[in-house]
Amino acid sequence: MMPLELIARDGHLTASPGAPVPALKISGLTVSYGSKPALFSVSAAMPEASMTAIVGPNGAGKSTLLKAALGIVKPLAGKTEVFGLPMERARGRIAYVPQRASVDWDFPASAMDVVLMGMQKELGLLGRVRRHHREQALGCLARMGMEKFADRQIGQLSGGQQQRVFLARALAQKADLYLLDEPFAGVDAATERAIIEVLKSKRAEGKTVVAVHHDLATVTDYFDHVMIVNLRAIAEGPVETAFTSDALQAAYGGLLATAQIDRLGQVAGQ
Amino acid sequence: MLWQALSLQLGYNATLVTVGAALLGIAAGVTGTFLFLRRRALVSDAISHATLPGIAIAFLLMVALGGDGRALPGLLAGSAVSAGLGLLLIQWLTRRTSLAEDAAIGAVLSVFFGFGVVLLTVIQTSQLGRQAGLESFLLGATAGMLRQDALLIAMGGALILALVILLRRPMTTVAFDTEYARASGMSVDRIDLAIMGLVLAVTVIGLKIVGLVLIVALLIIPPVTARFWSERAGRVAVIGGVVGGASAYLGAALSAVVPDLPTGPIIVLIAFSAFTLSLLLAPGRGVLAAFARHRSFQTRVHLRQGLLALGQDQPIYEPLTLRLLRRAGLATADGVATQAGRARAARALRDEARWQIARQMAAHEAATTHYDGLTPIEEVLTTDQIAEIDRRLGGPTEALT
Numbered sequence: 001m002m003p004l005e006l007i008a009r010d011g012h013l014t015a016s017p018g019a020p021v022p023a024l025k026i027s028g029l030t031v032s033y034g035s036k037p038a039l040f041s042v043s044a045a046m047p048e049a050s051m052t053a054i055v056g057p058n059g060a061g062k063s064t065l066l067k068a069a070l071g072i073v074k075p076l077a078g079k080t081e082v083f084g085l086p087m088e089r090a091r092g093r094i095a096y097v098p099q100r101a102s103v104d105w106d107f108p109a110s111a112m113d114v115v116l117m118g119m120q121k122e123l124g125l126l127g128r129v130r131r132h133h134r135e136q137a138l139g140c141l142a143r144m145g146m147e148k149f150a151d152r153q154i155g156q157l158s159g160g161q162q163q164r165v166f167l168a169r170a171l172a173q174k175a176d177l178y179l180l181d182e183p184f185a186g187v188d189a190a191t192e193r194a195i196i197e198v199l200k201s202k203r204a205e206g207k208t209v210v211a212v213h214h215d216l217a218t219v220t221d222y223f224d225h226v227m228i229v230n231l232r233a234i235a236e237g238p239v240e241t242a243f244t245s246d247a248l249q250a251a252y253g254g255l256l257a258t259a260q261i262d263r264l265g266q267v268a269g270q
Numbered sequence: 271m272l273w274q275a276l277s278l279q280l281g282y283n284a285t286l287v288t289v290g291a292a293l294l295g296i297a298a299g300v301t302g303t304f305l306f307l308r309r310r311a312l313v314s315d316a317i318s319h320a321t322l323p324g325i326a327i328a329f330l331l332m333v334a335l336g337g338d339g340r341a342l343p344g345l346l347a348g349s350a351v352s353a354g355l356g357l358l359l360i361q362w363l364t365r366r367t368s369l370a371e372d373a374a375i376g377a378v379l380s381v382f383f384g385f386g387v388v389l390l391t392v393i394q395t396s397q398l399g400r401q402a403g404l405e406s407f408l409l410g411a412t413a414g415m416l417r418q419d420a421l422l423i424a425m426g427g428a429l430i431l432a433l434v435i436l437l438r439r440p441m442t443t444v445a446f447d448t449e450y451a452r453a454s455g456m457s458v459d460r461i462d463l464a465i466m467g468l469v470l471a472v473t474v475i476g477l478k479i480v481g482l483v484l485i486v487a488l489l490i491i492p493p494v495t496a497r498f499w500s501e502r503a504g505r506v507a508v509i510g511g512v513v514g515g516a517s518a519y520l521g522a523a524l525s526a527v528v529p530d531l532p533t534g535p536i537i538v539l540i541a542f543s544a545f546t547l548s549l550l551l552a553p554g555r556g557v558l559a560a561f562a563r564h565r566s567f568q569t570r571v572h573l574r575q576g577l578l579a580l581g582q583d584q585p586i587y588e589p590l591t592l593r594l595l596r597r598a599g600l601a602t603a604d605g606v607a608t609q610a611g612r613a614r615a616a617r618a619l620r621d622e623a624r625w626q627i628a629r630q631m632a633a634h635e636a637a638t639t640h641y642d643g644l645t646p647i648e649e650v651l652t653t654d655q656i657a658e659i660d661r662r663l664g665g666p667t668e669a670l671t
Contacts, residue, residue: 071452091454091455094454098447098453102447102449108503108505109446110501117439117443117446125440153501173454188639
């Protein structure tokens with residue numbers, strides 16, 4: 001169990017000088033819906049060029065953690081820094097991929113339209129969508145194997161294809177930090193592989209990936225960093241040291257069979 | 271007479287009114303599209319009903335100050351203020367109390383409208399100047415409209431249109447994916463406020479022509495109609511503008527010919543006919559197209575099942591299946607396969623067998639997600655891949671092609 005970090009009013013930085021600046025640093029984040037806290041004083045630091053899985057049982061606050069870090073949900077306390085800057089000043093370097101179920105897919109838009117939404121800054125308010133914008137968007141779709149579906153209305157795509165479109169929109173932002181909320185939920189195995197491949201290549205380019213993840217069995221295969229959350233941050237760090245059966249037991253309690261936890265812990269320990 | 275009105279030959283004033291109405295209709299259709307996509311259509315009903323007390327109070331104020339109580343700019347300013355108050359009240363109720371938005375809309379709409387009707391009745395029963403005409407704001411009237419009024423409406427419509435074009439991209443993003451918009455640093459609250467402000471502006475300039483009871487129809491019917499014809503937000507907005515503009519133009523022209531008819535209801539009825547036609551006839555989303563699609567799908571399912579049954583010498587119980595097979599010349603009335611039927615049945619069986627093999631092969635995992643019992647495997651895999659499957663399948667399948 002990590003010690004609770006209560007943020008002092010002046011919120012001064014505690015990082016030692018010379019230490020590398022984390023890509024995403026969350027300090028003392030507390031969020032509540034009504035009077036029931038969803039996250040309580042959660043802190044974490046995701047190093048640059050790493051891939052972090054945020055895991056925890058249902059309702060543990062995983063998605064809330066991302067939303068609060070991004071300011072989509074207003075936290076009661078705590079702050080987020082991105083590459084050493086306050087989050088608001090680093091927004092241009094972040095790409096967010098929301099849960100697929102959070103939007104209405106009957107919306108009148110093509111896959112291309114959705115990807116172009118990721119290029120708002122380049123397009124500006126009045127700028128027309130020009131050919132090189134389209135080509136760039138098409139390139140992002142192609143990266144996800146979706147170029148054939150560019151003109152398809154998004155509601156006519158399968159769940160996996162919709163998730164690929166969301167990924168392509170994030171790629172179009174040319175971000176340095178990718179925050180994904182359950183990118184593998186309800187997608188086919190081929191899509192899962194395509195997504196993880198792209199994310200790993202992003203990491204190879206020095207980009208940072210943080211994903212809310214629900215499948216404990218693939219954590220060690222996909223990620224190098226893990227954060228285990230259940231209302232509080234239970235454990236956080238490299239998968240080899242932080243993804244332990246003790247931490248999982250603490251997060252999931254009776255929700256996960258002990259044998260299963262032991263097996264996962266052993267996998268991580270190898 | 272109607273032709274003259276439509277071709278703008280009914281005199282300068284009538285022409286101005288018709289053109290003004292068309293611009294209002296375009297602005298309403300385009301603005302309404304973003305309101306509709308944001309799923310806040312009902313808010314516009316509250317906004318429009320909340321204009322009434324503002325109109326009445328502005329009238330009283332202008333009379334008290336010794337002016338003409340019917341001056342349109344003053345009345346519109348008053349209506350904008352009270353509609354804005356109504357909008358703020360809805361927002362406050364939704365955010366600060368446990369009331370849901372629909373309840374807040376209902377409450378604000380009825381209270382403001384009720385208050386407005388009381389004020390209107392007081393004005394009408396008193397001896398206040400030239401009070402006649404205020405009730406025309408309920409259902410709209412173009413008869414006796416002044417030239418500068420029509421100009422005001424036309425210019426307002428053009429201005430609203432320009433603003434919507436300017437804000438179209440952020441408004442679309444917010445409507446599609448609010449969380450994403452917020453995460454990328456857009457001020458969702460401000461963009462929502464802009465949408466509502468534009469709706470309020472349409473409502474205010476539409477009061478004179480369409481009336482406050484029905485302006486909501488001009489905001490909602492055109493985008494809903496347009497949605498039948500396109501799967502792209504930009505085109506929905508353009509088609510919505512065309513439907514709104516054409517309805518308002520036709521309605522205003524009709525109303526110029528028959529001045530006793532209230533303009534608002536006529537415009538709405540014209541827009542509604544466009545909606546009904548679209549609902550029935552649109553390809554893709556239309557009711558008839560959906561019905562035809564369903565029937566053709568049902569036919570495919572029954573034919574396939576029938577063929578598989580024929581191929582395996584199983585009896586066919588379903589009367590529809592039998593009828594379809596007979597009509598296609600694949601089976602006789604007593605359910606026996608014809609020669610063509612036997613060939614088709616063998617092909618169906620082979621397709622099914624190929625699918626079974628393909629679904630066990632890891633290499634075709636992505637392709638086999640298309641398996642639905644109907645799609646021929648040739649549409650999903652290449653000839654080489656199928657040849658490989660046939661090798662695994664074994665047997666003299668080549669003879670059947």
